[in-house]
Amino acid sequence: MPEVKLVNVTKRFGEVQALTNISLTIEDREYVSVIGPSGCGKTTLLRIIAGTIEPDGGEVRVDGKPMREVPPEDRGIAYVFQNLLLFPHMNVVENVSYGPVIRNRGRRETSRVVSDILRLMDLHLRGEASPTELSRGMQQKIALARSLASGSSLLLLDEPLSTLDTRARYELRHELRELVKDVGLTAIHVTHDQDEAMSVADRVVVMRKGSLVDSGPPVALYEQPRTPFLARFLGGECNFLEGVIASSERDFTEIAVGDLLLQGPPSSLKIGERTLVAIRPEHLTFDSRRKVGIPARVEDAQYLGVFTRYRLRTDSGLEMIAKRFSGEQVFMRGDRVSVSMDRGAVNLFPAPGEGVKEATSIE
Amino acid sequence: MPDLALIDVRKKFGYVVALKDVDLHVADGEYAVVLGSTGAGKTTLLRVASGILQPDAGEVQIDGKTVNHVPPEDREVGYFPQSYALFPHMTVQENVEYGLRARGESREEASERVFEVLELVGLARRARSLPSELSGGMQQRVALARAIAPGFKILLLDEPLGALDAILRIELRHELRLLARRLGATVLHVTHDQEEALFLADRLVVMRRGVIEQVGHPREVYDRPDSIFVGNFVGEMNFIEGIVTAGANGSSVFESKGLALTMPHGQSVEGRQAVLAVRPENARLNLTDRRGENVLRARVISTTFSGGVYRVRVLLPGDRGFTAKTPHVPGFRAPSPDEEIYVQLHPSDLLVYPYPPQGLLKALAYE
Numbered sequence: 247m248p249e250v251k252l253v254n255v256t257k258r259f260g261e262v263q264a265l266t267n268i269s270l271t272i273e274d275r276e277y278v279s280v281i282g283p284s285g286c287g288k289t290t291l292l293r294i295i296a297g298t299i300e301p302d303g304g305e306v307r308v309d310g311k312p313m314r315e316v317p318p319e320d321r322g323i324a325y326v327f328q329n330l331l332l333f334p335h336m337n338v339v340e341n342v343s344y345g346p347v348i349r350n351r352g353r354r355e356t357s358r359v360v361s362d363i364l365r366l367m368d369l370h371l372r373g374e375a376s377p378t379e380l381s382r383g384m385q386q387k388i389a390l391a392r393s394l395a396s397g398s399s400l401l402l403l404d405e406p407l408s409t410l411d412t413r414a415r416y417e418l419r420h421e422l423r424e425l426v427k428d429v430g431l432t433a434i435h436v437t438h439d440q441d442e443a444m445s446v447a448d449r450v451v452v453m454r455k456g457s458l459v460d461s462g463p464p465v466a467l468y469e470q471p472r473t474p475f476l477a478r479f480l481g482g483e484c485n486f487l488e489g490v491i492a493s494s495e496r497d498f499t500e501i502a503v504g505d506l507l508l509q510g511p512p513s514s515l516k517i518g519e520r521t522l523v524a525i526r527p528e529h530l531t532f533d534s535r536r537k538v539g540i541p542a543r544v545e546d547a548q549y550l551g552v553f554t555r556y557r558l559r560t561d562s563g564l565e566m567i568a569k570r571f572s573g574e575q576v577f578m579r580g581d582r583v584s585v586s587m588d589r590g591a592v593n594l595f596p597a598p599g600e601g602v603k604e605a606t607s608i609e
Numbered sequence: 610m611p612d613l614a615l616i617d618v619r620k621k622f623g624y625v626v627a628l629k630d631v632d633l634h635v636a637d638g639e640y641a642v643v644l645g646s647t648g649a650g651k652t653t654l655l656r657v658a659s660g661i662l663q664p665d666a667g668e669v670q671i672d673g674k675t676v677n678h679v680p681p682e683d684r685e686v687g688y689f690p691q692s693y694a695l696f697p698h699m700t701v702q703e704n705v706e707y708g709l710r711a712r713g714e715s716r717e718e719a720s721e722r723v724f725e726v727l728e729l730v731g732l733a734r735r736a737r738s739l740p741s742e743l744s745g746g747m748q749q750r751v752a753l754a755r756a757i758a759p760g761f762k763i764l765l766l767d768e769p770l771g772a773l774d775a776i777l778r779i780e781l782r783h784e785l786r787l788l789a790r791r792l793g794a795t796v797l798h799v800t801h802d803q804e805e806a807l808f809l810a811d812r813l814v815v816m817r818r819g820v821i822e823q824v825g826h827p828r829e830v831y832d833r834p835d836s837i838f839v840g841n842f843v844g845e846m847n848f849i850e851g852i853v854t855a856g857a858n859g860s861s862v863f864e865s866k867g868l869a870l871t872m873p874h875g876q877s878v879e880g881r882q883a884v885l886a887v888r889p890e891n892a893r894l895n896l897t898d899r900r901g902e903n904v905l906r907a908r909v910i911s912t913t914f915s916g917g918v919y920r921v922r923v924l925l926p927g928d929r930g931f932t933a934k935t936p937h938v939p940g941f942r943a944p945s946p947d948e949e950i951y952v953q954l955h956p957s958d959l960l961v962y963p964y965p966p967q968g969l970l971k972a973l974a975y976e
Contacts, residue, residue, distance in 0.1 A: 414646070
C-alpha cells in the first residue's frame with residue numbers, strides 16, 4: 247500500500263535552485279500527474295522519489311518509512327522512462343521476464359506473472375514477437391509491462407508517452423489510466439502535455455520554477471485557476487483582458503474593460519481596483535441573432551476537428567478567441583455576432599504587479 | 610508563380626518502399642500539410658522535394674519545370690529539417706546570416722535581410738543573443754528565420770514545431786500560419802499531430818506506409834473520411850460492426866447485436882457486412898431524456914476531462930464500449946461511473962463503410 251510523502255524537499259544543482267521546499271502527499275492508489283514548463287523541476291522531483299538523486303534537504307517517505315538510506319532498487323518502485331529500452335534480441339516475453347528474473351523469482355512464478363501482465367495489457371498474442379516488429383506504441387506498452395512485472399505497486403512515469411506520435415499517445419494515455427486503476431497502483435506521471443496530465447490523473451500537480459504552485463482534481467484546477475499563470479497553463483489558450491472593477495454587488499461584480507462592461511462572479515476586489523480578467527475560449531458563446539451581448543465580427547474561423555476556433559474582434563477593438571463544438575452552428579469570416587459569457591466563466595485576478603506578460607509566462 | 614508538384618514519385622530503401630507512386634500538387638500560396646505516423650514516408654517526401662534525395666521514379670516539378678536534376682541549392686526552396694541545429698557559438702544574427710553569406714550575398718545585403726526576418730519571427734531584439742540564452746520556443750523561431758531568410762517562396766517544413774512543449778506548439782502554430790500568409794509562401798509541412806494539421810492546412814494530405822490515403826480540405830477529410838483508416842487517424846472515431854437492412858419508407862437500418870439505428874439517406878451498403886463510424890463529439894449525451902430518434906441506453910464506465918472537453922466512456926446495448934465527448938460549460942455535471950444515461954446518434958452524423966476484408970484492426974493500423 248504505497249503512500250508517498252515528500253516533506254520540505256529541496257535540491258540545488260550548482261547555481262540553479264531545482265526544487266524549493268516541496269511538500270506533497272500522494273495517497274495509496276492515487277494517480278497524480280506532475281506538470282510544468284521545461285526546467286520547472288518535475289523530473290528532478292521524480293528522480294528524488296526513485297532515489298537516483300538525493301535531496302539536499304527534506305525527506306521522502308514511502309508508507310511512513312524514510313527513504314534516505316534506501317537504495318533505488320530496494321524502494322519497490324517501477325520506473326518507466328521516456329526512451330524505450332527494450333532488448334532487440336529478446337522477444338516480448340523475454341523482455342517482460344527480465345525484471346522478475348533478476349529479482350530471482352522461480353521460473354514458474356516468473357512465467358505466471360508475465361503471462362498475467364501480458365493478458366491484462368492485451369499483449370498476450372504478441373509474446374513471441376521481437377520488439378522491432380511492433381509499433382512504437384506497442385513497444386512502450388511492453389516497457390511498461392516489464393516495469394510492472396517486478397511486482398511493485400508504485401509506478402513512476404517520466405514522460406512515458408512523449409516519444410510517440412500524437413495518435414498513439416492519445417490512445418495509450420487512456421489505456422494507461424485504465425491499467426493503473428484496474429491493478430490498483432499508485433502512480434506519479436510527469437509530463438509537459440496539459441491534456442495528457444488532465445486526462446490520466448485523479449489529481450494534477452503544477453510546478454513552476456522549482457516550486458509547487460497548485461494541485462487539485464483536473465476539473466477544479468481548470469474551472470477555478472488560482473493565478474493567471476494557471477489559467478493560461480491549464481487549458482491551452484486563454485483570453486486575458488485588463489480592466490477596472492466598476493461595481494461590486496453581493497452576487498456579481500462589474501468590470502470595465504475599455505468601453506465594455508462585463509459581469510463576473512462576486513469578488514473581494516474593491517471598486518476602482520485594477521484587475522486581470524481571464525476567460526476560456528470555450529466559455530465564450532456567440533450568435534448572430536441576439537441583440538444582447540458584445541457586438542463583434544468574426545475575423546477568422548479555423549476548423550480543429552472537435553472544436554472550431556474563432557478569432558473575434560469586438561466593435562470596441564478587443565480581440566477575443568472563442569472555441570465552439572464543431573457540431574454547432576458554423577460562422578464564417580466577416581459574420582456579425584454578439585458575444586456573451588456566463589458570470590461563472592469570468593475569472594478575476596488582482597492586476598499582477600510584474601505585468602501580464604510575466605505573470606502568464608510559460609517559459 | 611511558385612507551385613510544387615510531385616508526380617508518380619517512388620522511392621525505396623532496400624526492401625522498404627518509402628513512397629509508392631505519390632502524386633501531390635501544392636498550388637501557389639497554398640499551405641499543404643502531410644499528416645502521417647512515424648514511418649509513413651513524410652520526411653522522405655520532403656527530402657525528395659528539396660532535392661536531397663533522388664526519387665527512383667517520378668518527377669518533381671517547380672513552376673511546371675522538372676527539377677529532378679537541379680541540385681538542392683539551386684531549387685530555391687527553404688528547407689526546415691526535423692533536427693535543425695543552431696551553431697552554439699554564433700549569435701542569433703550570425704546563425705540566420707550564415708545561409709545567406711554561403712549563397713554569396715554581401716554582408717550589407719545579408720544583414721538587412723536578417724533583420725527583416727528576425728522582425729517577422731519577433732526576435733529582432735535578441736539578434737545578439739547566443740542560442741543557449743534563448744528558450745526552446747525562441748530557438749525554434751531562429752531556425753525558422755534561417756529557413757525563410759533567403760526569401761524563397763516555397764517552404765518545406767519537417768515537424769517545425771516538433772521539439773516544443775505542448776502549449777508552445779499551440780502558440781507557435783498561430784505564428785506560423787500568419788507568417789506563411791504574410792510571406793505569400795507555398796508551404797509543404799509534415800507532422801504527426803492531427804490538430805496541428807487540421808489547424809494549419811488549406812489542404813490536408815493523409816499518408817500511411819508510403820501511400821497518400823486522402824487529400825482534401827481539413828473539414829472534408831474530418832467530416833467525410835474516405836476510409837475507416839482516415840476517419841480513425843485524423844480524429845477519434847467509434848466503430849460498430851453490423852449489417853445494413855432495408856427499413857420503412859426507403860430508409861435503411863443498421864443492425865448489430867442489441868441495437869438498430871436509422872441510417873441517413875443515400876448511404877447504402879445494404880445486406881452486407883458493414884462498419885458504422887461515429888465521432889465521439891457527435892454522440893449527444895442526455896442524462897434523463899430518452900425521446901427522439903436513435904436514442905440508446907448507456908451505462909457510464911468512466912469520465913475524464915481535458916482541454917475543455919469531457920470524454921465519457923459508456924457501454925451501449927450489447928456490451929459495446931463507446932466514447933462520447935461533450936464540451937465543458939460552467940455548472941455542467943459530469944455523469945459518474947455506473948450511471949444510466951442516454952446517447953443519441955443522429956442519422957446525419959452516422960457514416961457507414963463496407964466491412965474491410967482484412968479485418969477491422971488491420972484496416973485501422975497506422976504504423
